[in-house]
Amino acid sequence: MVAARQKRYSLAFADSGSTLPTVQSDHTQATMMTALASSARPGLRVPGLVAALLFVCIATGRPATAAAGSVATTGATSALAAASAVATASAAGVAASAAAASSAASEATPDAAAAPAPALATSDAAGATASAQAAPASAATDAPVCTPDGGRPGRPAIGLVLSGGGARGYAHLGVLKVLEANRIPVDCIAATSMGAVVGGLYATGMTAQEMQRRLSQVNLADIAFDVTERADLPQKKREDERLYIDSLTIGFDSKGFKAPVGLVQGNRLQALLANWTAAVPTNQPFDRLPIPFRAIATDLQTGQKVMLDHGSLPLAIRASMALPGLFSPAEIDGRALVDGGLVGNLPVDAARRMGADIVIAVDIGSPLRPLNALASPADVMQQMIGILIRQNVAEQRKQLTPNDILLQPDLGKQTFTDFQTANQAIAAGEAAAVAALPRLARYALSPEQYDAYRAAHRRPPLQPIRITSIDIHTNGASVPKRVVRNALHVKPGDVYDPQAVSADLLSLTTSGNFENVTQQIVNEGDEHRLVIDAQEKYWGPNFLLFGLGMSSSSTDEGGFRLHLGYRRPWLTPSGLEFRADTTLGSDLQSAHVELRQPLSNKIGYYIAPYADYKRRFTNIYDSDTDIKITQYRFQTSRVGLDFGLPLARLGDFRIGLAYTHLSASPTYNMPLEWFLPDNVSLPGTLFPSAYGHQVSARARLVIDQLDDPTFPRKGYFVEARAERSLSKSSDTLFESDAPFTDVYGKVMVAQRFGRHSVNASIEAGKSFGGTNFGNPLGYTLGGFQHLSAYAADQLSGNALLYGQVTYMNQLATFNASPIKALYVGASAEAGNVWTPGTRIGSGSLKQSYTFFTSLTTAFGPVYVGVALAPGGRRNIYFQLGRTY
Numbered sequence: 109m110v111a112a113r114q115k116r117y118s119l120a121f122a123d124s125g126s127t128l129p130t131v132q133s134d135h136t137q138a139t140m141m142t143a144l145a146s147s148a149r150p151g152l153r154v155p156g157l158v159a160a161l162l163f164v165c166i167a168t169g170r171p172a173t174a175a176a177g178s179v180a181t182t183g184a185t186s187a188l189a190a191a192s193a194v195a196t197a198s199a200a201g202v203a204a205s206a207a208a209a210s211s212a213a214s215e216a217t218p219d220a221a222a223a224p225a226p227a228l229a230t231s232d233a234a235g236a237t238a239s240a241q242a243a244p245a246s247a248a249t250d251a252p253v254c255t256p257d258g259g260r261p262g263r264p265a266i267g268l269v270l271s272g273g274g275a276r277g278y279a280h281l282g283v284l285k286v287l288e289a290n291r292i293p294v295d296c297i298a299a300t301s302m303g304a305v306v307g308g309l310y311a312t313g314m315t316a317q318e319m320q321r322r323l324s325q326v327n328l329a330d331i332a333f334d335v336t337e338r339a340d341l342p343q344k345k346r347e348d349e350r351l352y353i354d355s356l357t358i359g360f361d362s363k364g365f366k367a368p369v370g371l372v373q374g375n376r377l378q379a380l381l382a383n384w385t386a387a388v389p390t391n392q393p394f395d396r397l398p399i400p401f402r403a404i405a406t407d408l409q410t411g412q413k414v415m416l417d418h419g420s421l422p423l424a425i426r427a428s429m430a431l432p433g434l435f436s437p438a439e440i441d442g443r444a445l446v447d448g449g450l451v452g453n454l455p456v457d458a459a460r461r462m463g464a465d466i467v468i469a470v471d472i473g474s475p476l477r478p479l480n481a482l483a484s485p486a487d488v489m490q491q492m493i494g495i496l497i498r499q500n501v502a503e504q505r506k507q508l509t510p511n512d513i514l515l516q517p518d519l520g521k522q523t524f525t526d527f528q529t530a531n532q533a534i535a536a537g538e539a540a541a542v543a544a545l546p547r548l549a550r551y552a553l554s555p556e557q558y559d560a561y562r563a564a565h566r567r568p569p570l571q572p573i574r575i576t577s578i579d580i581h582t583n584g585a586s587v588p589k590r591v592v593r594n595a596l597h598v599k600p601g602d603v604y605d606p607q608a609v610s611a612d613l614l615s616l617t618t619s620g621n622f623e624n625v626t627q628q629i630v631n632e633g634d635e636h637r638l639v640i641d642a643q644e645k646y647w648g649p650n651f652l653l654f655g656l657g658m659s660s661s662s663t664d665e666g667g668f669r670l671h672l673g674y675r676r677p678w679l680t681p682s683g684l685e686f687r688a689d690t691t692l693g694s695d696l697q698s699a700h701v702e703l704r705q706p707l708s709n710k711i712g713y714y715i716a717p718y719a720d721y722k723r724r725f726t727n728i729y730d731s732d733t734d735i736k737i738t739q740y741r742f743q744t745s746r747v748g749l750d751f752g753l754p755l756a757r758l759g760d761f762r763i764g765l766a767y768t769h770l771s772a773s774p775t776y777n778m779p780l781e782w783f784l785p786d787n788v789s790l791p792g793t794l795f796p797s798a799y800g801h802q803v804s805a806r807a808r809l810v811i812d813q814l815d816d817p818t819f820p821r822k823g824y825f826v827e828a829r830a831e832r833s834l835s836k837s838s839d840t841l842f843e844s845d846a847p848f849t850d851v852y853g854k855v856m857v858a859q860r861f862g863r864h865s866v867n868a869s870i871e872a873g874k875s876f877g878g879t880n881f882g883n884p885l886g887y888t889l890g891g892f893q894h895l896s897a898y899a900a901d902q903l904s905g906n907a908l909l910y911g912q913v914t915y916m917n918q919l920a921t922f923n924a925s926p927i928k929a930l931y932v933g934a935s936a937e938a939g940n941v942w943t944p945g946t947r948i949g950s951g952s953l954k955q956s957y958t959f960f961t962s963l964t965t966a967f968g969p970v971y972v973g974v975a976l977a978p979g980g981r982r983n984i985y986f987q988l989g990r991t992y
Contacts, residue, residue, distance in 0.1 A: 252463025253400040254296035258553075258561030265295045266551060267464025269456050271501070272301025272429065272449040273472035274524030275329075275533065279517040280306040282537025283470050284316035291558035292551050294468075296400040298458035300448040303470070304403040304428035305381075308421055311394070311401035312385055313567020320534065322384065329527035331376045339813045339823060341618050343760040344704075350817050351671045351689070352653040355966055359647035366647035370436030373624045374426050375617040379610040381422035382627060386606040387570040390628040393418040398565040400462060403428040404448030404455045408437050413451040415458055416440070420628050436623065439643075453497050456504040456512075466551060467512040470537070472519060473501055513547050515540045528921070573604040576635045584644035586678040587621050592642045594709050604629055604638065615757075616642060621677060651675045656967060657693070657989030659892065662982070663899040664727065669693030669989070682706065698722040704752075712754040716762070719747045725775065726885060728795075729902050736899075738795050739775045742884055744768060748806070759811035759826075765834075766804055770881035773797035802836040802881050818969045819916065819931065819962065820858035821865035827854045831880060846878030852887075852908075868913045874948070875906040887941055889954070892987050895937050897956035897977035903941045907948045910939030916962075928964040935960075 254265040270280050280303060287294065299307030309319050329335075338346060348354075359366045394401040394417050403416040405427040416424040419440065427438035427445035437444035452458070459467050476494050481487065508514055517536040522529050541548070553561060577600055580589045596612050598605070609627050616625045623643045630637045655671030674688040683706040691698045702718035722744045727736045750764030774795035807830050814823040832849045856869035873887045880886075887908035891900030895910065916933035937956040942948050960973025971987040 253395045254459070254463035254465075256293070256295055257564040258293065258557060260553070260557055263293075263553075264465035264551070265463055266293055266466045266468060267296045267298065267459030267462060268294045268307065269454060269459050269467055269469040270297065270299035270303030270307045271454040271469075271471045271473060272303055272447065273474065274302055275527045275530065276472040276474070276517075276519050276522055276524065277302025277306055278323075278530040278533035279472050279519060279537030279540070280470055281316055281320050281323075282517070282534040282539070283468075283515060283541045284310060284537075285320075285534075286538050286541035286545070287468075287548070288316055290545060290548065291553045291555065292548055293553060293558070293561045294399060296402075296459060296462045296464055298402040298404065298455040298462065299428070300404040300453050300455055301429040301431075303472075304425045304448070308381075308401055308403060308425045309384060311397045311399040312388055312421070313398035313565060314384070323530070326380065327527075328530075329525065331380055332372075332527075334372045334374065334376050336376070336614075336618055338815050338817075340614055340757055342620075342757065343754060343810065343812065345618070345620060346812050346817070348653065348673065351691075352655040352673055353967055356654040357651055359645065359649070359651050361649060368436060368623070368645075368647050370430070370432070370434060372435045373617075374430065374435050374438070375613075375624050378422050378426045378624070378626055379613065381425055383606045383610060385421050386604070387568055388421050389631045390420040391418075391630050391632075394421065394424075397421075398567055402455070402458045402462060404452045404458060405430075405438075405440075405445040406448055406450040408432065408444040408446045411451070413448070414443070414445055415455075415461075416445075420626075423626065423628075449497055450500075452500055452504065454501045454504045456507045460507065467508060468515065468548070469505070469508060469512065470515045470517070470540075471501065471505075472517060473497065474524070513544055515544055525922075525925070573629060573636050575600055575602055575604050575629075575638045578638045578640065581639065581641045582644065583642075583646075586649055587642070587644055588681050590709065591621070591683075592616060592625075592640055596640070598638065604636065609638070613640070620675075621645070649676065649678065655989065659900075659985070659987050661892075661899070661985035663902075665694075667694035669696060683709075695725045696722070698724075714752045716750045716752055716764075717748070718750070719745075721745050726901055727899070729899070731903075734902070740795070741773055741775055743771045744882060744884075745770075746882065750806075755811065758813065759809070761807075761809045763807040764805075766806055766882070767801070768804065768881045769799075769801040770884060771797070771799040772884060800837060800881055802833050804831050804833045804880075804882070806831045814856070814858060816964075819929075819964055820856065820867045821860040821916065821918075822858050824858070825854070825856040825869075828852070831882070833878070833880075836878065848875060848877040848880050850875050850880050850883070863918045865916050865918070866913065867916075868911070870911040871908065872910070873908040889939055889941055892971070892985060893935075895939055895954060895956050896935070896958045896973075896975035896985070897981045897983045898954070899983075903954070905941030905943040905946075907942040907946075908939070909948070909953070910937070912937040926966040928966070931962045931964075933960055933962065934958060 252265070254267050256263045256265045270277070284294075284306070294310070297307040297311050306319065310316070314322075327335075338349070341349075355371060388397065401417075401421075403424040405414045405416055405424075406412070407414050414427075416427065423438055423440060427440055428448045430436065430438050430446045432446045432450075435446070437446050439445070448455070453473060454469055454471050456467055456469055474494065476498070477487070477491055482491055505514065515537075517533070517540040519533060519536050522533060526533075575598065578593075578596070578598070580592045582589055582592065595615050596609070598609055598612070606627065613625045613627060616622050621644065623645045625640065625642045628639050628641075630639055651674070653671075653673035653675065655669075655673075657669040657671070658667075660666035670692045672690045672692075674686075676686040678684070679686060685704045687700075687702045687704060689698075689700045698721065700718065700720035702716050704714050704716045706712065706714045722742075724742050724744075726740050726742065728738045728740060729735065730737050746766055746768045748764055748766030750762045752760060752762045754760050774797070809826070809828045811824070811826040814820040814825050830849070830851045833847045836847060850873070852871070852873035854869065854871035856867060858865060858867035875886055885901065885904045886906045888901040888904045889895045889908065889910060890898035890902035893912075895903070912935055914933060914935035916931045918929055918931055920930045922928055922930075935956075935958045937958070938953040940951065940953050942950070954977065956975050956977050958973055958975040960971050962972075963970045968989040969987070971985070973985060975983040975985070
């Protein structure tokens with residue numbers, strides 16, 4: 109039955125005329141690829157349910173590599189297509205799994221013969237042809253390129269096959285270390301996904317020890333998932349972080365809503381690979397590397413296997429590990445390519461085609477989960493994906509001969525995203541290779557022979573490359589090429605420094621204008637062209653941002669806030685941007701619109717006319733009893749014009765003029781006569797209403813280098829602002845026409861010590877003269893992280909002094925998960941406010957001591973804790989989001 113199914117489905121491999129076993133033993137995989145990837149552009153029309161499920165699969169550590177990242181239909185249609193394909197695949201998976209089990213059993217004995225793959229026809233008895241044809245993706249011929257350079261005459265050519273598996277791929281390093289230590293040569297490499305990262309770098313001549321040293325010096329999890337240092341973001345992006353959830357941003361145009369086909373663009377990984385492979389020309393066959401190399405990818409449009417053998421090595425590696433739905437596809441020769449694990453996670457056939465006589469295959473795939481562990485639809489989906497991958501791996505393992513060696517490192521429960529357990533994975537790879545040394549030793553070389561082999565495969569020294577010209581390619585009409593050109597400090601005639609160019613390109617990849625920006629050197633004779641390819645976000649040009657905040661405590665009613673933002677960059681070639689922000693909440697409703705027009709392309713200064721409206725409900729408390737006596741509704745309207753100057757990536761400085769109108773009224777009131785003696789009668793109410801307007805000059809400086817706005821563990825923050833009225837008109841509640849001057853400052857520093865961190869801040873403010881209509885309550889204290897034992901804004905006055913120290917212990921981190929980190933911590937706070945006529949510093953500072961547990965999540969930070977203060981004051985709170 110298995111043979112019949114294999115006979116029914118086969119495909120022509122690459123551009124050869126021969127027919128080899130298909131990498132999927134059932135039509136369902138090609139069907140699923142076609143259904144889910146009918147177009148790699150322009151992206152999702154609605155954020156796909158399938159992509160979300162894939163992300164859950166990946167986050168839980170399973171090899172979730174189904175092509176759900178580029179659905180061109182609606183999310184519901186995509187989900188149905190995926191469900192149909194996976195359901196069909198389950199029946200095929202039973203028989204394929206049985207075949208895999210049989211194959212594994214035969215390989216359990218090292219010298220046991222593996223059954224060779226039978227020659228398969230292209231159709232079944234009914235004449236149905238295979239549904240997918242292999243991609244003519246290779247520029248290489250069928251001539252063997254895996255040649256045994258160095259060593260004894262007539263030795264066999266050894267091909268190394270490295271499978272995909274995410275962080276489990278660190279085991280490949282352990283295998284390579286044992287091969288080197290025992291003088292076992294590698295003459296060619298075929299690899300997929302994480303295997304392509306290790307194999308591609310090794311093919312450049314980098315030793316296993318050097319690769320381990322380099323990888324240990326970087327946070328590969330952050331690099332793989334494009335985690336950018338917050339200090340490298342422009343200030344306007346950092347400000348958006350305080351309100352909005354970046355992963356929920358969607359785009360739209362006249363044709364409808366769109367979302368990126370991947371949550372991660374892969375810019376940091378590609379930049380790292382470009383730096384480490386700078387000695388490799390980008391327009392040469394991979395046969396010319398010190399060790400010939402092939403990377404396996406999948407054509408997202410057709411489901412065909414693509415064997416990458418020439419071009420940009422960093423781009424080929426990135427394509428091979430672009431998990432659909434998590435990483436955006438890599439475009440090569442006009443094709444959208446994703447993770448090769450979909451069609452060839454253990455590419456034994458590619459090594460054979462390169463001419464390998466002996467194959468050393470390293471399979472790091474995750475095992476299937478037991479039936480009782482499948483507790484949700486996401487669990488079932490990831491199990492089905494695992495079955496599909498095991499099918500193509502089983503087909504490849506059948507091509508191993510008795511002389512080949514299959515290594516399966518014991519990686520236990522290590523998941524796809526467990527980068528923090530890299531050392532354990534390396535050790536597991538070493539152990540698997542050491543256990544196989546009795547079989548591996550037969551291919552070992554003498555010290556002299558191995559020296560000759562290493563000389564033939566030594567990494568060439570990096571020769572200085574002098575750039576003769578710079579070409580800039582863009583794919584859209586919105587962002588002018590001069591923006592890319594202005595970001596570059598390199599010029600023709602300079603020596604090429606890939607790290608310096610990557611640093612320049614960082615300002616483009618973090619600007620929010622581009623999906624990805626890549627660099628490569630193209631050699632044409634004596635000419636060396638630096639080619640910069642900047643891909644604009646295809647899911648624009650309009651972007652919607654979403655945010656959420658919730659608060660509940662034992663001292664007030666709690667509340668919620670929903671945030672909606674709109675961004676339209678590059679309205680004109682000069683860089684005009686429209687920004688709008690709306691908040692709908694139980695205590696705050698606001699709207700802000702702004703036009704930001706750059707005045708200089710290089711310096712970055714700009715003008716920003718704006719208008720905003722804010723309605724806020726604020727409780728008023730009796731200062732002696734802490735009892736809420738009323739609630740005021742403050743409505744503020746403002747128009748203004750600012751001049752702004754970005755301070756590199758440090759922060760921003762703005763100065764301008766504003767006109768403000770304010771009205772204030774209590775939401776409930778009491779007649780004044782209730783509080784007078786019986787023989788006294790006065791009209792009116794206890795809490796008056798008022799209104800007024802004013803013109804003021806304002807200035808604000810912000811320097812923000814914190815690594816996180818709410819969980820700062822390193823960096824610093826400085827804010828200084830001042831405002832002075834130029835004209836004013838109001839009724840008596842706001843002290844008539846008295847001018848005002850407000851000044852405020854805040855400084856915070858944070859320092860990390862391994863899992864532990866401490867941050868401390870101090871802030872102070874003072875109002876002189878009348879009331880600032882933009883801030884009618886003056887300065888307030890109370891609420892979460894601002895004297896937490898007191899209710900929100902419980903204390904108010906015209907002078908403020910406050911300081912806090914917070915300790916946090918990071919108990920756990922989670923990669924590619926909706927929950928990113930878990931903390932416990934404690935804080936000590938002290939501060940007070942003073943009303944007009946009271947000497948600042950008089951009386952004691954109010955204190956608060958907080959103990960909390962917190963999570964960083966994809967939907968914002970979550971806090972649960974208790975705050976205590978002298979006198980028995982206590983506040984238990986729950987907090988979601990950054991807005992309270």
